[in-house]
Amino acid sequence: METPLTRDAGIRVPLICGAMYPCSNPELVAAVSEAGAIGIVQPIALTYVHGHEFRAGLRLIKSVTAKPFGMNALIEDSSSIYRRRMEQWIAVALEEGVRFFVTSLGNPGWVVRMVEPVGGIVYHDVTERKWAEKGAAAGAKGFIAVNRRAGGHAGPRDAAALLAELSPFGLPVVAAGGVGTAEEFRAMLDLGYVGVQCGTRFIATSECLVSEHYKRAILAADEEDIVLSERITGVPVAVIRTPKVVRMGLHAGPFARWMFRGRRRKRWLRMWYALRSIRSLKLASLDPKGGDEYWQAGKSVAGITSIEPAGEIVRAFARAL
DSSP: OOOHHHHHHTOSSOEEEOOOTTTOOHHHHHHHHHTTSEEEEOHHIIIIITOOOHHHHHHHHHHHOOSOOEEEEEOOOOOHHHHHHHHHHHHHHHHTTOOEEEEESSOTHHHHHHHGGGTOEEEEEESSHHHHHHHHHHTOSEEEEEOTTOSBSOOSSOHHHHHHHHGGGOSOEEEESSOOSHHHHHHHHHHTOSEEEESHHHHSBSSOOSOHHHHHHHHHOOGGGEEEESTTTSSOEEEEOOHHHHHHOSSOOHHHHHHHTSHHHHHHHHHHHHHHHHHHHHHHHHOTTOTTOOOBOOGGGGGOOOOBOHHHHHHHHHTTO
């Protein structure tokens, strides 16, 4: 099936393996791309979690597949140090041939200006119309529509309502959230999406280097086991309900709520949450003993019943086209 996504990304199957911290290791990205979809590099996962120098990590992927892969740019933090690092990563990615970029949590204008002169394309994560307006004005060529069934920072809308809200912009819209089976993939395309981004389904693969406990937790979980916790980043994040999550509670405490009411205080608190979560999610996801039970996942867990090679998942989805 040819769609705007397959043309923009240079792929055969309109499927994205979404960037996941800390789950996006180069072996997973390469396997998805080699099978005809597109894997997306998450720079902090590549470097901090999986220990690769950034360019070397990209070249490792290229040693496995000659097919396109993309890069995710988290652009919310406006601090000069973080911005310079992200600019460096994007410049290296462009030098290594990456041309498809997914931006998240900010205004993608500066990324568009970096990549467009050499043929790069930006799709922007959105959860509702107001973020789509900013993305479209900044030059994004498509949207990743994050619905309420997604893992990570899920949106407030269901897939149909979100597509209706974004369609008037006239840009390609990719569904993100709630897809764990080939049948759900086909249903999103029939709804009018130009492609699908999956995250949770690709965690439960042989190439993903998280712990077996994390993968088995995905297999064991059902839809009602996915809850929204404010304890990771200060805003709701979809996680598997485990004994640890229950003990910690789901809501930010009184001090955090007070901090979030002030613009400057909010920025400092978000930075603190980010630094803490980078370490804690890494430890929880990679712990071979599975003792830290703090695992992100979306409601697509309901349809995920086996750990499979990533390429087999891509091929199974392709057969539904």
